[in-house]
Amino acid sequence: xxxxxxxxxxxxxxxxxxxxxILNPIAIAPIFLSMTGPIEPPLANRLAKRxxxxxxxxLIGAIFVGSYVLDFFGISLPIVRVxxxxxxxxxxxxxxxxxxQDNLRNSVAASHGGSWSKxxxxxxxxxxxxxxxxxxxxxxxxxxxxxxxxxHKPVDWIITGIAxxxxxxxxxxxxxxxxxxxxxxxxxxxxxxxxxxxxxxxxILLCIGIEIGWAGVSDLLGDLKIR
Numbered sequence: 001x002x003x004x005x006x007x008x009x010x011x012x013x014x015x016x017x018x019x020x021x022i023l024n025p026i027a028i029a030p031i032f033l034s035m036t037g038p039i040e041p042p043l044a045n046r047l048a049k050r051x052x053x054x055x056x057x058x059l060i061g062a063i064f065v066g067s068y069v070l071d072f073f074g075i076s077l078p079i080v081r082v083x084x085x086x087x088x089x090x091x092x093x094x095x096x097x098x099x100x101q102d103n104l105r106n107s108v109a110a111s112h113g114g115s116w117s118k119x120x121x122x123x124x125x126x127x128x129x130x131x132x133x134x135x136x137x138x139x140x141x142x143x144x145x146x147x148x149x150x151x152h153k154p155v156d157w158i159i160t161g162i163a164x165x166x167x168x169x170x171x172x173x174x175x176x177x178x179x180x181x182x183x184x185x186x187x188x189x190x191x192x193x194x195x196x197x198x199x200x201x202x203x204i205l206l207c208i209g210i211e212i213g214w215a216g217v218s219d220l221l222g223d224l225k226i227r
Contacts, residue, residue: 004159007151011160015167016174018146019059022139022208023171025178030198031095031205032129033182043116045180047125052176054130059168062135062143064161070144077141078219084137085213091132092206096199134175138212 036044070077116124150160189197 007156008159008163011163012167015063015146015164016171018142019139019168019171020174022136022142023055023134023175024204024208025134025175027197027201027204028134029178029182029185030201031133032179033186034095034198035129035133039116041183043121044183047121047129048176048179048182050121050125051129051134051179052172054126055135055175056168056172058131058135059139059143059171060165062140063147063164063168065147066140066144067148076219077144078216078223080137080144081141081212081216081219083216084132084140085209085211085216087132087209088136088138088212089206089209091128092202092204092209095202096206136208136212138208141212 036047039047070080146164150164151157
């Protein structure tokens, strides 16, 4: 196998392997269901497609231009991790202590009747579903890190860029499938199983937020020691 092919397949594999454990769409799927309520299947399908598309562009932007944006505003990755970790941890804590999941579902159904307008679908598909629920600060930080590791040689950069693009496409496809068939997963688990998985997912989300924030704090403390 040529060096070019090795570079290509390495970048293609590294992107989903790095991002999917942080994204963890299987664990986020119950939270997605609890926040959408009993919407109609066609609408849920469109929402899943929209979220996957938003996540695709978010990840692409983080990989290819994220480091330049942070440099422009003078923001370091540790700061992104700390701020993002707080946001994710707060979301996990709120879901973990929410005793009114049924009320949430009923209120969504009452206000939308199982149907959202196109404008509302567009807005909700980005916030909070795409960001920060799916593509959170930890994922963005990991994506920016992947972008900083791309080779500087033009030919290798193009090959790695194409492979990274395909890797993000595969990652977005996994997100779509998890959200698209989240309702099937819920029916398979039953009411009790869905509640248990939701609470477990919320706790994992809380832990991920704390871990992301602590990683940022550790980096900042390390910079202080060096200075």
